[in-house]
Amino acid sequence: MKALCWHGHGDVRVDTVPDPELKSPGDVIIKVTAAGICGSDLHLLDGYMPTMESGDILGHETMGIVVDAGSEVKKVKKGDRVVIPFTIACGSCFFCKKGLWAACDTTNPNAAMAAKVMGHSPAGLFGYSHLTGGYPGGQAEYLRVPHADVGCLKIESDLPDEKVLFLSDIFPTGYMAAENAEIEAGDTVAVWGCGPVGQFCIQSAWMFGAGRVIAIDHVAERMALARTAGRAETIDFTKQDVYETLQEMTGGRGPDRCIDAVGAEAHGTGGIDAVIDKVKAAVSLTTDRAHVLRQAIYCCRKAGTVSVPGVYIGFPDKIPMGAFMNKGLTMKTGQTHMHRYMRPLLERIQAGEIDPSFVITHRLKLEQAPEGYKTFRDKKDGCIKIMLQPGT
Numbered sequence: 408m409k410a411l412c413w414h415g416h417g418d419v420r421v422d423t424v425p426d427p428e429l430k431s432p433g434d435v436i437i438k439v440t441a442a443g444i445c446g447s448d449l450h451l452l453d454g455y456m457p458t459m460e461s462g463d464i465l466g467h468e469t470m471g472i473v474v475d476a477g478s479e480v481k482k483v484k485k486g487d488r489v490v491i492p493f494t495i496a497c498g499s500c501f502f503c504k505k506g507l508w509a510a511c512d513t514t515n516p517n518a519a520m521a522a523k524v525m526g527h528s529p530a531g532l533f534g535y536s537h538l539t540g541g542y543p544g545g546q547a548e549y550l551r552v553p554h555a556d557v558g559c560l561k562i563e564s565d566l567p568d569e570k571v572l573f574l575s576d577i578f579p580t581g582y583m584a585a586e587n588a589e590i591e592a593g594d595t596v597a598v599w600g601c602g603p604v605g606q607f608c609i610q611s612a613w614m615f616g617a618g619r620v621i622a623i624d625h626v627a628e629r630m631a632l633a634r635t636a637g638r639a640e641t642i643d644f645t646k647q648d649v650y651e652t653l654q655e656m657t658g659g660r661g662p663d664r665c666i667d668a669v670g671a672e673a674h675g676t677g678g679i680d681a682v683i684d685k686v687k688a689a690v691s692l693t694t695d696r697a698h699v700l701r702q703a704i705y706c707c708r709k710a711g712t713v714s715v716p717g718v719y720i721g722f723p724d725k726i727p728m729g730a731f732m733n734k735g736l737t738m739k740t741g742q743t744h745m746h747r748y749m750r751p752l753l754e755r756i757q758a759g760e761i762d763p764s765f766v767i768t769h770r771l772k773l774e775q776a777p778e779g780y781k782t783f784r785d786k787k788d789g790c791i792k793i794m795l796q797p798g799t
């Protein structure tokens with residue numbers, strides 16, 4: 408089959424690789440009909456994520472049609488249309504039983520390696536380095552899905568792929584970020600990043616009762632989408648001082664809830680911390696550029712909440728712990744507990760409350776994925792979100 412493979416920093420290609428096969432009785436194989444390119448994939452493209460190997464298949468936002476099923480699979484069968492969560496969960500360990508799916512204890516075969524870096528291993532993830540299991544990803548013609556009965560979300564209506572694909576990651580991710588922000592009715596919520604994840608944070612903040620949403624970015628069309636689809640006010644961090652503007656907008660108190668939907672590759676302007684990050688990252692002295700995380704802590708109102716869906720990788724430095732402690736902030740973060748949110752959010756889509764396809768700007772064939780990665784990374788051609796359609 409054809410698959411999008413990683414070959415090094417800035418180098419992804421469509422290769423011909425062996426088709427996936429069932430490996431255990433709980434697996435299914437799907438023929439991929441749609442796959443997203445995610446901001447998390449950019450951390451791989453840009454070489455921020457260690458333990459990648461040449462030839463690794465990328466992609467963790469996937470849906471398709473079941474073409475083969477292991478003998479123990481009960482809930483889905485050949486011909487079913489399914490959306491696949493990016494986190495792989497077993498459904499029966501201590502964490503899965505508590506609904507903490509992204510913390511599944513059994514699905515990362517390289518758990519010992521992850522535990523060395525993090526203390527404990529998170530769940531296995533599709534297409535996201537050997538540190539999280541080395542599972543081949545879904546930017547491919549076919550995908551093997553372990554624990555199919557636990558993960559697959561069956562789509563029984565005729566909703567098109569573009570309306571349900573993002574149940575695989577970014578809609579639940581934005582929704583969990585808003586939930587983690589502990590929004591109370593009428594709160595002012597500041598969202599850093601108007602990428603696809605930021606857009607779903609904005610949508611979800613309203614669902615949790617926000618009174619006002621302020622979104623921060625510098626890419627004109629992304630900020631415009633935050634204003635139109637997201638009904639947010641916007642701040643351009645290259646033109647306005649984010650701290651001063653947010654304080655002014657909130658009468659000096661600061662936003663009640665701050666969401667970092669940027670993560671490890673924040674751009675900074677002016678701030679000395681951002682310059683240090685850039686230099687250190689360039690010579691591999693830091694794993695992350697944490698400008699936004701620092702700014703969110705600094706801007707947040709006292710006793711407010713900082714929610715971090717943005718991905719961090721290793722050991723970002725100069726986190727203002729003094730401000731965090733003395734202002735009495737709460738921080739919540741994590742890979743998304745996908746399985747908890749997929750069905751309820753599908754019901755919201757079916758009810759017509761939201762159409763997640765509003766973020767899509769590009770629909771590409773799998774063969775066009777390498778140029779798609781670069782267009783998405785460089786924010787060229789108005790690109791906000793790419794949907795790949797293998798088989799077209």
Ligand SMILES: NC(=O)c1ccc[n+]([C@@H]2O[C@H](COP(=O)([O-])OP(=O)(O)OC[C@H]3O[C@@H](n4cnc5c(N)ncnc54)[C@H](O)[C@@H]3O)[C@@H](O)[C@H]2O)c1
Pocket residue numbers: 445446447448449450576577580599600601602603604605623624625626629644668669670671672673674675698699715716717718719741742743
């Ligand atoms: N927690 C999870 O489970 C999960 C799931 C999916 C994605 N993510 C993460 O969410 C983050 C965003 O993903 P995305 O797909 O939207 O990525 P993206 O790269 O498309 O968007 C990031 C946005 O942040 C903006 N930005 C950069 N520096 C900024 C700054 N200083 N202030 C404000 N905005 C700034 C960029 O201009 C861009 O529009 C990534 O780190 C990704 O890895 C996490």
Ligand SMILES: [Zn+2]
Pocket residue numbers: 445446447448467468493576577
């Ligand atoms: Zn993703």
Ligand SMILES: [Zn+2]
Pocket residue numbers: 496497498499500501502503504510511512513514
């Ligand atoms: Zn588990």
